[in-house]
Amino acid sequence: QVQLVQSGPEVKKPGSSVTVSCKVSGGTVSSYVISWVRQAPGQGLEWMGRIIPIYGTSTYGQKFQGRVTFTTDESTSTAYMEVSSLTSDDTAVYYCARVLWFGDSLYGMDVWGQGTTVTVS
Amino acid sequence: DIRMTQSPSSLSAAVGDRVSITCRASQSITNSLNWYQHKPGKAPNLLIYAASSLQSGVPSRFSGSGSGTDFTLTISSLQPGDFATYYCQQSYSTPFTFGQGTKLDIK
Numbered sequence: 648q649v650q651l652v653q654s655g656p657e658v659k660k661p662g663s664s665v666t667v668s669c670k671v672s673g674g675t676v677s678s679y680v681i682s683w684v685r686q687a688p689g690q691g692l693e694w695m696g697r698i699i700p701i702y703g704t705s706t707y708g709q710k711f712q713g714r715v716t717f718t719t720d721e722s723t724s725t726a727y728m729e730v731s732s733l734t735s736d737d738t739a740v741y742y743c744a745r746v747l748w749f750g751d752s753l754y755g756m757d758v759w760g761q762g763t764t765v766t767v768s
Numbered sequence: 769d770i771r772m773t774q775s776p777s778s779l780s781a782a783v784g785d786r787v788s789i790t791c792r793a794s795q796s797i798t799n800s801l802n803w804y805q806h807k808p809g810k811a812p813n814l815l816i817y818a819a820s821s822l823q824s825g826v827p828s829r830f831s832g833s834g835s836g837t838d839f840t841l842t843i844s845s846l847q848p849g850d851f852a853t854y855y856c857q858q859s860y861s862t863p864f865t866f867g868q869g870t871k872l873d874i875k
Contacts, residue, residue, distance in 0.1 A: 682864070684812075691869040692804075692812065692855050697862075708863040709769070746859075747817055753859050754818055755802030759811035 649674040651743050651760035658766045664731040667763045669743030671724045677701055680746035681726045682756055683717065685739040693739075697746060698726065733767045740764050770794050770858050774867035780875040785846045789870045791839045791856035800860035803832055803841045806869075807852045815854075816841065846872075 654668040669681065682697040696707035698717040705717045716729045726743055741763045744756035771794035781787050791801065799819040804812040814823045816832035819839055829844040843850055851874055856867040 692806070692857075692866045694857070694864045694866060697864075706862045742811055744811075747814075752800075753864075754800075754821075755804070755814045755816075755823070755857065755859065756812070757814045757817075757823060759813075762811055 649679075649745060649758050651745065651758055653741075653743060653760035653763045656764040656766070658768065659733050661734055661767055663733055664729060665733060665765055666727055666729045667741050667743075667765070669726040669728070669760050671726070671745075674724070675721070676719045676724045676726055677721050680748050680753060681717070681719070682744050682746050683715075683728050684742045684744060684756070686742075687736070687739040690739075695728070695741075700726075730765075733765075735767050737765065738767050769863055770797060770861060770865055772856055772858055772865050772867040774854075774856055774870050776870060777868065778871045778873070780873055781846055782875045783846050783848060785875075787843050787846060787872065789841045789854055789856075789872075791834075791841070791867050793837045793839075793858055793860075796836045797858045797860035799835050800858055801832070801834065801839045802857045802859060803830075804855045804857065805850075805852045806855060812855065817859075 650672045652670045677700040683695040698705045700719040718727045743760040745758040747754035773792045801819045803816040806812040820832045831842050853869045853871045
């Protein structure tokens with residue numbers, strides 16, 4: 648069965664960048680739509696965007712546009728999310744997740760990584 | 769962006785109770801509505817997709833209904849492991865926004 652395994656916790660300085668990885672096991676990253684979601688302390692879930700590797704396209708939430716980049720590496724079946732110009736507001740747990748995809752419709756996220764804590768301080 | 773509004777924001781109930789959580793979209797999203805259960809320190813868990821389709825492995829006491837702008841998640845008989853925060857999410861148009869969450873705790 649498909650599993651998503653994320654990289655470990657990060658502590659970053661304001662103004663720096665962070666990259667979180669999400670390795671797909673039991674499948675190939677190019678077969679899936681991968682979304683990224685974050686949860687800041689005491690807050691709800693926030694959808695950041697998605698990448699569709701087979702089409703080579705990414706869609707970003709407006710607040711993340713220009714500061715977040717999604718990529719994939721087929722050779723290692725890994726998805727990556729880079730966030731630049733970090734501020735304390737980016738302190739959060741970041742999740743990758745596979746999106747259910749039937750025909751030409753996207754649905755919920757059925758397989759999730761374990762989460763990666765990013766602290767900006 | 770489509771705004772998702774859940775009610776109530778918090779709910780206290782007892783084991784065995786039947787509970788319902790509602791989610792309203794700021795515009796029609798047809799049936800593109802998903803429900804998640806989220807426990808502290810864990811990844812969210814997909815319960816319902818496409819408004820009423822039960823995700824594989826999810827107990828049948830969870831059910832979803834609605835279309836257009838108004839949706840409901842119902843838990844028919846609460847079990848101890850059901851106390852968590854529940855989120856709705858629309859997948860009709862990007863950004864795929866979440867509701868603010870409903871925290872369900874033990875009465």
